[in-house]
Amino acid sequence: MTAVARDAAPTSPARRADPASADARGTWRLSAALALLALAVAGLSLVVGRSSSGPTFGFGGPELASIVLTEIRLPRTLLALLVGGTLGLCGAALQGLLRNPLAEPGLLGASSGAAFGAVLVFYFGLAGADSLALPGGAVAGSLAALAALYALAGKRGDFLTIVLAGIAINAFAAALTSLSLNFAPSPYAALEILFWMLGSLADRSLAHVALALPLMLPGWLLVIAAARGLDALTLGEETAASLGFDPRRTQWLVIGGTALAVGGAVAVTGVVGFVGLVVPHLLRGRVGHHPSRLLVPSFLGGAVLTAIADIAIRLMPPGPELKLGVVTALLGAPFFLHLIVRARPASGA
Amino acid sequence: MTLVALDVAVSYGPRVALKPLSVELARGELVALVGPNGAGKTSLLKALAGLLPHSGTVTWSGAAIASLAPRARARAIAYLPQTPALHWPLLARELVALGRLPHRAYGAAPSDADRAAIAWALEQVETADLAERGVDRLSTGERARVLLARALAVCAPVLLVDEPIAMLDPYHQLQVMAILRAYADGSAATDDADAPGRDSREPRGALVVAVLHDLSLAARFCTRVLLLDGGEVVDDGRPERVLNARALERHYRVEPVVTTHEGEPLILPWRRLQR
Amino acid sequence: MSFSLTLLSSAALALLTALLPGAAHAAPLPSVASINLCADQLVLTLATPEQILTVSWLAADPEESVLASQATRYPLNYGSAEELLRYHPDVVIAGAYTNAFTRALLARLGYPIVELEPESSIADIAANLRRVAQAIGREARGDALAAELRAREDRIAAARPVHALAAVVVRPGGFTVGKHSLADDLMTLAGVRNVAAEQGLDRWGSLSMETLLRSQPELIVLTGYRASQPSLANATLAHPALRRIRDAGRTAWVPARYWACGLPESLDSAALLEQAAAP
Numbered sequence: 001m002t003a004v005a006r007d008a009a010p011t012s013p014a015r016r017a018d019p020a021s022a023d024a025r026g027t028w029r030l031s032a033a034l035a036l037l038a039l040a041v042a043g044l045s046l047v048v049g050r051s052s053s054g055p056t057f058g059f060g061g062p063e064l065a066s067i068v069l070t071e072i073r074l075p076r077t078l079l080a081l082l083v084g085g086t087l088g089l090c091g092a093a094l095q096g097l098l099r100n101p102l103a104e105p106g107l108l109g110a111s112s113g114a115a116f117g118a119v120l121v122f123y124f125g126l127a128g129a130d131s132l133a134l135p136g137g138a139v140a141g142s143l144a145a146l147a148a149l150y151a152l153a154g155k156r157g158d159f160l161t162i163v164l165a166g167i168a169i170n171a172f173a174a175a176l177t178s179l180s181l182n183f184a185p186s187p188y189a190a191l192e193i194l195f196w197m198l199g200s201l202a203d204r205s206l207a208h209v210a211l212a213l214p215l216m217l218p219g220w221l222l223v224i225a226a227a228r229g230l231d232a233l234t235l236g237e238e239t240a241a242s243l244g245f246d247p248r249r250t251q252w253l254v255i256g257g258t259a260l261a262v263g264g265a266v267a268v269t270g271v272v273g274f275v276g277l278v279v280p281h282l283l284r285g286r287v288g289h290h291p292s293r294l295l296v297p298s299f300l301g302g303a304v305l306t307a308i309a310d311i312a313i314r315l316m317p318p319g320p321e322l323k324l325g326v327v328t329a330l331l332g333a334p335f336f337l338h339l340i341v342r343a344r345p346a347s348g349a
Numbered sequence: 350m351t352l353v354a355l356d357v358a359v360s361y362g363p364r365v366a367l368k369p370l371s372v373e374l375a376r377g378e379l380v381a382l383v384g385p386n387g388a389g390k391t392s393l394l395k396a397l398a399g400l401l402p403h404s405g406t407v408t409w410s411g412a413a414i415a416s417l418a419p420r421a422r423a424r425a426i427a428y429l430p431q432t433p434a435l436h437w438p439l440l441a442r443e444l445v446a447l448g449r450l451p452h453r454a455y456g457a458a459p460s461d462a463d464r465a466a467i468a469w470a471l472e473q474v475e476t477a478d479l480a481e482r483g484v485d486r487l488s489t490g491e492r493a494r495v496l497l498a499r500a501l502a503v504c505a506p507v508l509l510v511d512e513p514i515a516m517l518d519p520y521h522q523l524q525v526m527a528i529l530r531a532y533a534d535g536s537a538a539t540d541d542a543d544a545p546g547r548d549s550r551e552p553r554g555a556l557v558v559a560v561l562h563d564l565s566l567a568a569r570f571c572t573r574v575l576l577l578d579g580g581e582v583v584d585d586g587r588p589e590r591v592l593n594a595r596a597l598e599r600h601y602r603v604e605p606v607v608t609t610h611e612g613e614p615l616i617l618p619w620r621r622l623q624r
Numbered sequence: 625m626s627f628s629l630t631l632l633s634s635a636a637l638a639l640l641t642a643l644l645p646g647a648a649h650a651a652p653l654p655s656v657a658s659i660n661l662c663a664d665q666l667v668l669t670l671a672t673p674e675q676i677l678t679v680s681w682l683a684a685d686p687e688e689s690v691l692a693s694q695a696t697r698y699p700l701n702y703g704s705a706e707e708l709l710r711y712h713p714d715v716v717i718a719g720a721y722t723n724a725f726t727r728a729l730l731a732r733l734g735y736p737i738v739e740l741e742p743e744s745s746i747a748d749i750a751a752n753l754r755r756v757a758q759a760i761g762r763e764a765r766g767d768a769l770a771a772e773l774r775a776r777e778d779r780i781a782a783a784r785p786v787h788a789l790a791a792v793v794v795r796p797g798g799f800t801v802g803k804h805s806l807a808d809d810l811m812t813l814a815g816v817r818n819v820a821a822e823q824g825l826d827r828w829g830s831l832s833m834e835t836l837l838r839s840q841p842e843l844i845v846l847t848g849y850r851a852s853q854p855s856l857a858n859a860t861l862a863h864p865a866l867r868r869i870r871d872a873g874r875t876a877w878v879p880a881r882y883w884a885c886g887l888p889e890s891l892d893s894a895a896l897l898e899q900a901a902a903p
Binding site for chain 1: 699700701704709721726732733828
Binding site: 020021099227228234235236237239241242243244245246289291 | 395398400418419420421422423424426427428429430433434435436437438439440442443444446447448450451455458459464467480481496499503
């Protein structure tokens with residue numbers, strides 16, 4: 001045994017000196033800081049509004065205050081945090097699973113499947129009747145995409161097959177969506193579909209939070225259950241299996257969790273990209289590249305980023321509201337390029 | 350405490366990699382799996398590790414490893430593949446720490462035993478000073494030793510390694526063989542305390558099975574040699590008996606020089622044989 | 625003739641209502657907010673200025689709206705629920721394809737919403753006129769306008785040319801109109817044959833140059849939309865084959881805003897077509 005372990009009593013001094021514990025504490029500090037930031041941003045999001053003449057601060061007068069706060073600002077803020085958190089968490093998990101920093105929740109087809117499900121609801125004119133019909137269609141689409149993924153890749157189940165299956169599903173869902181647009185009942189329907197797909201949090205209500213949460217929550221739990229398996233996969237599938245982590249089980253935990261959670265998210269917001277790609281990148285260096293340590297910080301970071309983007313939208317000059325997906329793409333794409341150019345390449349064995 | 354393979358056979362589709370074989374391997378042995386390329390050495394090793402679908406059964410201490418919970422099996426059998434993958438630039442000590450995953454409950458902080466095992470493993474392979482370096486900034490040999498440390502850190506009674514010295518310079522090749530022998534003997538701890546995490550009432554030593562191509566090192570350090578060819582075990586026994594010139598000519602198709610130096614076997618492939 | 629009579633009787637009625645003892649205690653008309661271009665224009669047509677709290681920003685765009693100058697007198701909204709709350713409307717008029725989330729949230733918050741289907745015939749114009757009128761307490765005006773609409777329809781129908789010209793509508797981007805669309809109904813009223821509809825096209829669709837050529841139209845109806853802005857859609861209108869066809873026959877220009885929404889003013893386009901088709 002080393003001198004440190006033999007001489008020191010197995011209590012605090014040795015523990016404090018241990019760099020591994022220092023790392024773990026560092027990760028907790030990062031998560032705490034992000035959580036505080038998320039609270040602050042949420043507070044700001046509750047206060048910032050938008051009227052016909054541009055951004056406003058406050059709640060529009062005493063008689064409107066409680067309605068504006070609880071029915072307009074609160075659902076929007078909650079969804080920004082929950083959806084952003086989902087995208088960050090699932091992005092980090094997928095990058096850990098595929099051992100590739102370019103993976104994104106959209107890769108599996110959950111987003112495009114959800115989009116197509118929503119488009120079908122628009123197409124058959126059901127979108128207005130019940131405000132939950134649209135997200136319901138999106139959820140059905142996401143689960144259908146997951147089922148298709150399992151059908152295509154379930155038996156062999158290796159990562160390459162899954163990625164290829166995801167690409168195929170994405171392409172197919174996009175083609176079907178374009179087909180629906182082509183045959184849309186009117187140009188207005190087509191426009192509405194297009195705008196929905198660009199992603200937005202505007203005018204969402206607590207009903208949408210209630211719809212998305214039962215999908216997101218189990219999804220998060222499944223993904224987090226795979227955390228240690230993702231660490232083990234750092235050494236490849238064989239070694240991970242030898243350490244007691246079945247790669248297939250880890251894989252389906254992540255994929256199933258992502259499809260559920262992202263499906264629920266897309267169902268209420270449309271397609272919001274780049275959050276799941278950029279946030280893990282930003283934070284990976286600070287958690288020492290451990291896939292498991294990246295999960296919670298990515299959730300919080302995604303929540304913060306999305307909420308900030310949504311606040312930025314409300315601060316724009318008067319006019320129709322910008323779409324959230326557009327803003328995240330405008331922010332995310334150049335930032336991502338910058339990250340790639342600046343980063344050291346990770347080494348393989 | 351024995352690892353027993355009973356009628357274990359491995360096929361990849363139509364291709365038979367390993368014909369049904371039975372073998373008993375005991376704790377305290379350092380077993381070399383030797384044989385020409387394609388003989389089935391890696392398939393046998395993986396089957397013993399429970400990583401490959403196979404017919405027949407493999408049991409450890411009487412319990413079929415297929416029926417063990419994954420974590421229990423992972424604590425019993427450590428495995429180091431031939432070309433280990435490495436995907437994220439972790440620090441060396443963090444990489445070695447992954448070897449303690451089978452011992453740690455979900456969400457638990459590393460225990461003293463974990464810390465001790467990691468430190469011990471790094472010291473064994475002489476990379477303690479590299480502990481804080483990212484593995485992407487290590488040389489190939491250094492990285493190979495860190496990966497071995499990861500396997501050692503599991504402190505499992507069975508250690509299966511596939512070509513552990515392929516990437517190493519001669520100094521470290523000799524060092525690693527010595528480590529594996531000490532691990533098998535149970536004298537791997539640097540002082541008279543037991544190897545970390547092990548109950549002192551248990552018999553000392555571990556079962557180490559290594560796939561090797563260097564026949565000299567296999568002969569010098571291993572207690573037992575299994576010679577495979579064509580998917581079956583063609584000989585099994587002490588190195589000096591199994592690794593004789595005739596067997597090597599027949600199975601490796603090389604004419605060896607088999608001699609001794611300072612009392613220890615020295616085997617050199619000298620000339621290729623035309624069939 | 626009948627138009628002025630209707631006007632006179634409406635004025636008389638209004639005067640009488642104002643003078644009657646109970647008139648001073650008549651319920652005030654509901655305040656209305658509109659968040660859809662077609663809804664905007666119907667509201668501008670039917671409501672009193674005091675009723676109108678806000679119309680959408682599209683209503684003030686002269687390319688989109690027939691009543692743009694009238695719309696600029698009112699605050700303009702961009703269709704979000706939070707904006708509308710601040711106006712405290714009694715009723716909200718929207719379109720069936722207005723953002724579903726906005727409509728749902730407003731309904732959830734308790735605002736009465738009227739959702740207008742896009743008009744696909746002249747009868748739909750009258751129906752939507754009546755619907756909006758009822759929602760904003762202006763039934764009388766709605767009925768009056770519907771009657772005027774009917775009367776004008778009859779007048780235009782009476783002046784139809786004997787020989788119905790074969791016509792094709794060419795919209796930017798190569799789109800055309802088919803059966804069961806407002807434009808088609810107006811063309812029928814004007815006594816002009818919609819060749820695309822005869823060939824089975826329903827509502828709206830694409831028109832290839834070849835189909836256009838083979839149908840040998842005598843009248844080309846072009847819709848103008850943002851002609852000063854370069855766009856791929858407008859570029860299709862410059863196709864040489866189209867030039868040839870236009871040289872061989874007649875051309876009529878109908879600004880797109882007359883067909884974007886169904887309004888009494890939409891009948892202007894029928895009159896225009898009738899004139900263009902006149903021998």
